[in-house]
Amino acid sequence: MPAVDRTAEFREVVELRRRRQQGPRTPRPAGPKKRSDFAAAASGIGADIHATAAKLERLTQLAQSNSLLLFADPTEEINQLTLIVKQDIASLNAKLSELQRAMRDGRGSASRQQASHSSSIVEQLKARLLDSAKDFQGLLQTRKESVQMMQDRRQKLAAPTPPQCRCADGAGASAESHAPRSIFECGSPLGMATPPSSMGAANGAHAGGGAFAFDAFEWGSRWGSSSSKYLSSRTHAVESVQSTIVELGSIFEQLSTLVAEQGEMARRVDENVDDALASTQAGYEQLQRYWRNLSSSRGLAVRVLAVLMFFIVIFGTFF
Amino acid sequence: MAPPLSAAADNPWALRSRQLSAISRMINLDREEADASGVGWHDPWKVLVYDSFCRDVISPLLKVGDLRKRGVTLHLLLDAEREQIADVPAVYFLRPTAANARRVAADVAGGLYESFHLNFTPSIPRPLLEALAAETLEAEVVSHVSRVVDQYLSFVSLEEDLFSLQLPRAYPALLSPKSTDSEVEAAVDEVASGLFSVLVTLGAVPVLRFSRRGPAQAVAEKLGARLHAQLRSHTSLFSGAAAASLQRPLLLLVDRSEDVGAMLQHGWSYSSLAHDLLGLRLNRVSLSEAVDGGGSRARSYDLHESDAFWTEHMGSAFHVVASDVDERLQQYRKAMDEISAGGAAPLEAEALGNATKALQSTIAQLPELQEKKRLLDMHTSLATEMLGQIKARSLDSFYALEETLLEGRALSADDRQTLSQLLDPTGGGAEAQGGTAEDRLRLLLLVALRRSLQPGTFPPGEAEQFESRLAAAGADLRPLQGLRRLLSLAEAAAPPTATPPPPPAANTFGGLMSLARRVGDTGVSALAAGLKTMLPSKRETPVTRAVGALMDNKGAAEEGAYGYIDPKIGDTDGAGAATGRGRGPYGAAIVFVVGPGNHLEHMTLRERSKQPSSAGPARRVVYGCTELLNAEAFLSLLSPLAAA
Numbered sequence A: 001m002p003a004v005d006r007t008a009e010f011r012e013v014v015e016l017r018r019r020r021q022q023g024p025r026t027p028r029p030a031g032p033k034k035r036s037d038f039a040a041a042a043s044g045i046g047a048d049i050h051a052t053a054a055k056l057e058r059l060t061q062l063a064q065s066n067s068l069l070l071f072a073d074p075t076e077e078i079n080q081l082t083l084i085v086k087q088d089i090a091s092l093n094a095k096l097s098e099l100q101r102a103m104r105d106g107r108g109s110a111s112r113q114q115a116s117h118s119s120s121i122v123e124q125l126k127a128r129l130l131d132s133a134k135d136f137q138g139l140l141q142t143r144k145e146s147v148q149m150m151q152d153r154r155q156k157l158a159a160p161t162p163p164q165c166r167c168a169d170g171a172g173a174s175a176e177s178h179a180p181r182s183i184f185e186c187g188s189p190l191g192m193a194t195p196p197s198s199m200g201a202a203n204g205a206h207a208g209g210g211a212f213a214f215d216a217f218e219w220g221s222r223w224g225s226s227s228s229k230y231l232s233s234r235t236h237a238v239e240s241v242q243s244t245i246v247e248l249g250s251i252f253e254q255l256s257t258l259v260a261e262q263g264e265m266a267r268r269v270d271e272n273v274d275d276a277l278a279s280t281q282a283g284y285e286q287l288q289r290y291w292r293n294l295s296s297s298r299g300l301a302v303r304v305l306a307v308l309m310f311f312i313v314i315f316g317t318f319f
Numbered sequence B: 001m002a003p004p005l006s007a008a009a010d011n012p013w014a015l016r017s018r019q020l021s022a023i024s025r026m027i028n029l030d031r032e033e034a035d036a037s038g039v040g041w042h043d044p045w046k047v048l049v050y051d052s053f054c055r056d057v058i059s060p061l062l063k064v065g066d067l068r069k070r071g072v073t074l075h076l077l078l079d080a081e082r083e084q085i086a087d088v089p090a091v092y093f094l095r096p097t098a099a100n101a102r103r104v105a106a107d108v109a110g111g112l113y114e115s116f117h118l119n120f121t122p123s124i125p126r127p128l129l130e131a132l133a134a135e136t137l138e139a140e141v142v143s144h145v146s147r148v149v150d151q152y153l154s155f156v157s158l159e160e161d162l163f164s165l166q167l168p169r170a171y172p173a174l175l176s177p178k179s180t181d182s183e184v185e186a187a188v189d190e191v192a193s194g195l196f197s198v199l200v201t202l203g204a205v206p207v208l209r210f211s212r213r214g215p216a217q218a219v220a221e222k223l224g225a226r227l228h229a230q231l232r233s234h235t236s237l238f239s240g241a242a243a244a245s246l247q248r249p250l251l252l253l254v255d256r257s258e259d260v261g262a263m264l265q266h267g268w269s270y271s272s273l274a275h276d277l278l279g280l281r282l283n284r285v286s287l288s289e290a291v292d293g294g295g296s297r298a299r300s301y302d303l304h305e306s307d308a309f310w311t312e313h314m315g316s317a318f319h320v321v322a323s324d325v326d327e328r329l330q331q332y333r334k335a336m337d338e339i340s341a342g343g344a345a346p347l348e349a350e351a352l353g354n355a356t357k358a359l360q361s362t363i364a365q366l367p368e369l370q371e372k373k374r375l376l377d378m379h380t381s382l383a384t385e386m387l388g389q390i391k392a393r394s395l396d397s398f399y400a401l402e403e404t405l406l407e408g409r410a411l412s413a414d415d416r417q418t419l420s421q422l423l424d425p426t427g428g429g430a431e432a433q434g435g436t437a438e439d440r441l442r443l444l445l446l447v448a449l450r451r452s453l454q455p456g457t458f459p460p461g462e463a464e465q466f467e468s469r470l471a472a473a474g475a476d477l478r479p480l481q482g483l484r485r486l487l488s489l490a491e492a493a494a495p496p497t498a499t500p501p502p503p504p505a506a507n508t509f510g511g512l513m514s515l516a517r518r519v520g521d522t523g524v525s526a527l528a529a530g531l532k533t534m535l536p537s538k539r540e541t542p543v544t545r546a547v548g549a550l551m552d553n554k555g556a557a558e559e560g561a562y563g564y565i566d567p568k569i570g571d572t573d574g575a576g577a578a579t580g581r582g583r584g585p586y587g588a589a590i591v592f593v594v595g596p597g598n599h600l601e602h603m604t605l606r607e608r609s610k611q612p613s614s615a616g617p618a619r620r621v622v623y624g625c626t627e628l629l630n631a632e633a634f635l636s637l638l639s640p641l642a643a644a
Helices: A007-022 A037-068 A075-108 A112-157 A163-171 A183-187 A197-210 A216-266 A271-318 B004-010 B015-027 B033-037 B052-058 B064-069 B098-109 B126-138 B170-175 B181-202 B216-232 B241-245 B270-278 B308-313 B318-344 B352-393 B395-407 B413-422 B437-453 B462-472 B478-493 B524-528 B542-552 B557-561 B599-610 B631-643
Strands: A003-005 B046-050 B072-077 B090-094 B116-120 B145-151 B156-159 B162-164 B207-211 B250-255 B284-290 B296-302 B562-565 B588-597 B620-628
Touching (some): A007 B145, A037 A075, A037 A112, A075 A216, A112 A216, A112 B072, B015 B052, B015 B090, B015 B145, B015 B156, B015 B181, B052 B090, B090 B098, B098 B116, B098 B126, B170 B620, B181 B588, B181 B620, B207 B216, B216 B250, B284 B352, B296 B352, B308 B352, B395 B437, B413 B437, B437 B631, B478 B631, B542 B599
Parallel strands (some): B116 B145, B162 B620, B588 B620
Antiparallel strands (some): A003 B145, B156 B162, B284 B296
């Protein structure tokens, strides 16, 4: 550890001096300073982005575990989280633009360094949000792919669908509860796979009521109905993912304009000074040129004046 | 976060990574790096305030973007005009000087920032701390000072194995006969505390060996005493686990006068050419390039460790660099062609998904390729600039001849002819030998150096003839007198041990090939074909020889010339030197030149330490100096010596 904290020593020195000088006196309490609205807002947004990132992480975990267990798909939770994250990102984006607007409005009153301080904060927040949004987009992309893959596989497995499936609509409400579940669940109605919690009740009723009463027709209709329901739900999932991607695209556009301004990121710390030096020199050169101009025109003025005087003298003496 | 951090894991002597992580920790207000992205969310925003020295420390390590990532919204010089930003903490990174302390106290009193984290490098002395306390106490704002920390970061690390103390005034003060005792004392102190910083950052207590010539001994004694005192005090800077597990390194302090040749020779490796010809400073070079509409504009390029081409070719010979730049450029063009060809492929409905994916990966690749292109362009323009100077000044001939001179080989008739040609200021002869006055002066100084080691090399009167010829052409010969004085001072200070004559070195230039001049092709390599193909120097210098012998630690004759201090037992040379020291070889060494150094010497040391040794495993050698100077600056340093 190449650092030695000497704060304690400093405080000790301060105490010692204070006692020596004016006797014991309570130090003026620092007090919680009133932070500017900007700082508070920026801090809030920062914390929100952080929270969103945590949600995103959870979502990633879900999506990854999902790709391992092809048929036990926590679709519900993923969809919910996706929705939440989407809303988060959209609202954060709105908040950020608001913050930026407030910053621009306040720019007149703030000092130059204050202004660049706040714009740097906004930039950083935007960059962070953009990172999160990018992660989110990547996640949605893979999610879309895996959903499509599952769909393909399912289509292959469910290819010999009996024609009776047309009348599946009348098969009863219990069949509908199967919609988002896998084919194996349908094939073994004893409920071996754990049903999604929201549909637990309906499923339980079904399993108790008619589990052992299958005949061939019911089997077929159930198969077909659940398959088509499943398909439609999957199509729906793909569509929603796609629409989310499109929405994200617009957010990207807004964010990237700002991030594009970060070209200076690769600059070195000591470059600013060089620039300042260069501009100082340029200014000096301009001044010198101006001085030369001035002095040459002064010479001219002197000469013109001399000629004038000459004429005045001549006119004065001869006329 | 940064790639060098991974390098630190397998190399305990990665100085740059260690300094970087220390600075990151300082900027993160001592929260751990992981914590910033971990569970809790803190407002990371802060303002960084530094003085010019500390700016030099930071600038090769962290770019503006890196600072931003660490939450630094503004980075300002202490002396610059700074405006109030009342709701942000400020991190100060300063040298503990009285002026800095006053300025800090004024900032605190003015309530410029919300809170103040004061970091001083190296440690702030007690009187200054008291002054700071008194001034902030007056204004009743002392509670705004959140922390006062001693950082030991007073050095600039440019590579994992290269550092500079960035003390341009230290060596002239040590050298000049005019400087007073207190000036010399202050310079020695500065150098010793810079080295102390390096050792603290590495977390190792080395065994000190020092040459008895010049100020190296004074520095070593000061440093030894300081380390010893530190080890005995309870606030131990060296108590880290890393320090315990590591084998102790060797710290070798040599004096510049031991190998002046390295400072004067022309380089042939990429980094030494960049330093010598283009003025590489703090890993950055500036080229002036013509702008449309007249005038020129300075353009600077960064050469740092994330640039693979640079790290690979730092020590390569120039013609290798030139041909490799061309090759990479061809590769890049090929890659670009492939991408554009892929984009134009017909899209069928089935393949649409795949095509989109391919397009996405291409887009993801683009920034990477762009960065590659930027780096290649940079190296192309650097190499072109170097090539222009090499050709105009016949630096290949200079280099070859100087190498012969420094190796101590006998000069052939050809060599003698080239020598007299190169030293001819009128540039006579059919094949005009270029070179600037400075190049000739450097060669002349090397001739003088060779004569001081082996007086019989030149027929009597020949060297004087060269001198008078240069003087007649209006050359400033003060550096030559300065060099003579430097050598005589060093001789006087040295104990009467005979300098061992340089051993006959292997003839690395047996097959000096001069390829036919072939100009007209584009590309740097084709243009460079006219140059002699030479290897960058791998010869033994006095410094590499000393490092080798002392790291082997077998009691070779050379060891006697170097003093010994073990700070752990406060052992100085006289006491238990012979009994106390272990006889094992050292695995790592820090070589520090008391005086200026350059990239040529750094590369030579790196090459030598790579070669297999009797010790077995690879050796780590870290090279440092008080400042990095190229030959031009070194010559101007020698001139004032002549007058004294």
